[in-house]
Amino acid sequence: MKKIIIISAAVVLVAVLIIANLLKEEKGLEVTTEKVERGTVIKKVTGSGQIKPAVEVRISANVSGEIIALHANEGDSVSRGQLLVELERDQYQAAQQRSESALLAAIAGEKKAASDLERAKKLYQQQLISDSEYEAAEADFEAKQANRLQMKASRDEAAEQLRKTRLFATMDGVVTKLNKEKGEMAIGATFQEDVIMIVSDLTVMESVIEVDENEVVGISIGDTSDVELDAFPDSVFKGEVTEIANSAITKGLGTQEQVTNFEVTITIKNADDKFRPGMSTTVDVYTKREGDVVRVPIQSVTMREKNRLEKKKEVEESPAENEVQTKESEDEMVEVVFVISGNEAMAKPVKLGISDDSHYAIMAGLEEGDEVITGPFRAISKTLNSGDLVNIKEGEKNVN
DSSP: HHHHHHHHHHHHHHHHHHHHHHHHHHEEEEEEEEEEEEEEEEEEEEEEEEEEEEEEEEEOSSOOOEEEEEEEOOOOOETTTTTEEOOOOHHHHHHHHHHHHHHHHHHHHHHHHHHHHHHHHHHTTTTTTTTTHHHHHHHHHHHHHHHHHHHHHHHHHHHHHHTTTEEEEESEEEEEEOOOOOOOEOOOOSOOOOOEEEEEEEEEEEEEEEHHHHHHOOOOTTEEEEETTTTTTEEEEEEEEEEOOSEEESSSSSSTOOEEEEEEEEEETTOOOTTOTTOOOEEEEEEEEEEEEEEEEGGGGEEEEEEGGOTTTTTTHHHHHHHHHHHHHOEEOOOOOEEEETEEEEEOOOOOEEEEEEEEEEEEETTOEEEEEEEEEHHHIIIIITOOOOEEEEEEEOOO
């Protein structure tokens, strides 16, 4: 008798479970939905970088010498034409004096040669000297004249070297970097800078960001942007793209981690007086805008093979049949959105436009007012098929 009771209870339990499963299946998969609406979708590209002045001048010496005076410190405001740096001048003054003396001697030599040539010319006309003597007098004058021109060039060069021992501001600005101190040597070179200080115009600031090669092609000069600085967490500054690099910055060349970026310069329109070169920035560049367009949440869009669009979940396939159909359709993936039709999910192929952080613009396939499935994500991305029974989760049906 006890055994019969146990068996009966087990049968009842199994029956209850079967009925519950059937009811659950009848009820369908719980999903969240949202009404399709029209709105604006703005595509953006995000990059990080640093703040820098739009204009900065590197003050460096063209001649070598000890720094004997610095007339501006880091953070000082300077004016165009203001004396900033003085180098030791003694050797350049001595060189100028030597060149002046050499020039005077060359002028005197030229005068003497001119006088000799004049006498030789008169004697030659009187046939008192030979042709060779007259030609020698001419040649001596020309040599002395050339020597005078050479000494004059040397004098000018020495004067220029002396002038370069004093360095002046070429624009109004602020000293943003001071690399040398009084008493240090400035290494002068024509083609290699030894920067003593940097003067920057802080009234116009830029953010230079790095953008991936796949995204930079969508950016154009004049695109608007929002600039955020770590140092100003509660502020957003407006900017405009003013320069896009033509040459790439490649990191990890030849490795699996190779990254190719391009620098994009954004001029900040409402820069704060407290901005400092080198501050970290995050920039959103808005590259394209679609207004009054049908849009759906990003998570509602997924990919399906064409042969699954009309397939019911209850229809089972043999492994062999499934393999054949998978091979046939592996190149026929389409973008779809699942919409509510009665108590079923119906897959609708869609043509996508641009996207922002939360929505896709739908160019074709949906209409305003359609109810699309927004979750759960795993079902949308993998398991949900067209024709599956669904049940809208209580409190999760959003009407926009």
